[in-house]
Amino acid sequence: MAKKPRKPSATDLKKSLKKIDGEILALLAKRVEACQKLRENETGTTIEKQLSADESDLKAWLATNKSSLKDELIKPVMLEVLSLCRTGSRKVRVAYLGPQYSYSHQAAVEKFGSNADYSPVATIAAVFEEIQRNQANFGLVPVENSNDGRVTDTLEMFAKLPTQICGEVKLHIHHQLLAKCPREEIREVFSKPQALSQCRNWLARHLPAARPIEMTSTAAAAQLAAQQKGAAAIASRAAGLNYQLDTIASNIEDNPNNITRFAVISHQSAPKTGNDKTALLFQTEHKPGALADAMNIFKRNRLNLTWIESFPVVNSPEEYLFFVEMEGHSSELKIRRAISSLEKKALRLEVLGSYQKTEPVN
Numbered sequence: 001m002a003k004k005p006r007k008p009s010a011t012d013l014k015k016s017l018k019k020i021d022g023e024i025l026a027l028l029a030k031r032v033e034a035c036q037k038l039r040e041n042e043t044g045t046t047i048e049k050q051l052s053a054d055e056s057d058l059k060a061w062l063a064t065n066k067s068s069l070k071d072e073l074i075k076p077v078m079l080e081v082l083s084l085c086r087t088g089s090r091k092v093r094v095a096y097l098g099p100q101y102s103y104s105h106q107a108a109v110e111k112f113g114s115n116a117d118y119s120p121v122a123t124i125a126a127v128f129e130e131i132q133r134n135q136a137n138f139g140l141v142p143v144e145n146s147n148d149g150r151v152t153d154t155l156e157m158f159a160k161l162p163t164q165i166c167g168e169v170k171l172h173i174h175h176q177l178l179a180k181c182p183r184e185e186i187r188e189v190f191s192k193p194q195a196l197s198q199c200r201n202w203l204a205r206h207l208p209a210a211r212p213i214e215m216t217s218t219a220a221a222a223q224l225a226a227q228q229k230g231a232a233a234i235a236s237r238a239a240g241l242n243y244q245l246d247t248i249a250s251n252i253e254d255n256p257n258n259i260t261r262f263a264v265i266s267h268q269s270a271p272k273t274g275n276d277k278t279a280l281l282f283q284t285e286h287k288p289g290a291l292a293d294a295m296n297i298f299k300r301n302r303l304n305l306t307w308i309e310s311f312p313v314v315n316s317p318e319e320y321l322f323f324v325e326m327e328g329h330s331s332e333l334k335i336r337r338a339i340s341s342l343e344k345k346a347l348r349l350e351v352l353g354s355y356q357k358t359e360p361v362n
């Protein structure tokens, strides 16, 4: 009779774990080194280009995952590996609308992993200013929400300080009602206007007597709710944990499919990947048919628009700026042609950049 294989002892297992750890460490160092060499070989490699290449690597990695580890478990680990290889010992600086545990923070970590120098700032305008003053390599700003539409502060800043978009993050947003007191004692509900609006039906039904009060961010609201009697905040689960608030009600967003799209802003846009979008801002002449003429340029060049917003021009009543996004990269002929035709007609035109399309994450 064949002998049964001996069950490995705890000592054997610990020994083999040590060996595996050593191998992981050696492989990591090897990957960091290989990435560094690749960067030295490729002239003109910018951090924006690396970021886009990493996004493609991550997709390819997950597509070939045949291990017993599920994609959603392995993805955050790979993100950290990529982040480490991207920068080696140098960390990128990322500005976002803070304080910590805002949704913008969550979006930033989704993009850059934890191997980054995060810089929380108090307003969306300050995120743009950090990029302009070279205080940060990247910034994360909310652009639009699936239910609530555009984020005005962000569009206003793109008009004021045109900055390049080099990526996007789409996050499923699940809001929590957080407080230090029982529900019956809540007199005021603090949050960012967008979050209050995304929960307005829930608030009307469940807390009709509570006064909604606007804050600069959901995390700032959570911070306040931790200190003020009778105050609740609408914020993320992570903000609730951080400020030691009780969850009075979970997932109170009116639409369970509540998605916010964030732009990753920087000095340069991203290289072509074949699955890109391009963002433009333009102002047409104030005359009949001017917008239709502009739209006709996109039609003629067979460009598929994925987003369009109009925005009033400051101090010029009845005049509007238009933000559009379309499928394709600004290096493609049909987009180059459209931009050059639009340049001839528009009073103002800014190419805000091209970047890789992404799917929403939880």
Ligand SMILES: O=C(O)C(=O)C[C@]1(C(=O)O)C=C[C@@H](O)C=C1
Pocket (backbone or CB within 6 Å): 097, 101, 102, 103, 104, 105, 142, 145, 151, 173, 192, 194, 195, 216, 217, 218, 219, 260
């Ligand atoms: O206040 C935050 O936590 C943010 O990151 C901002 C913001 C936004 O302005 O859209 C981001 C996602 C949610 O839609 C609510 C708030």
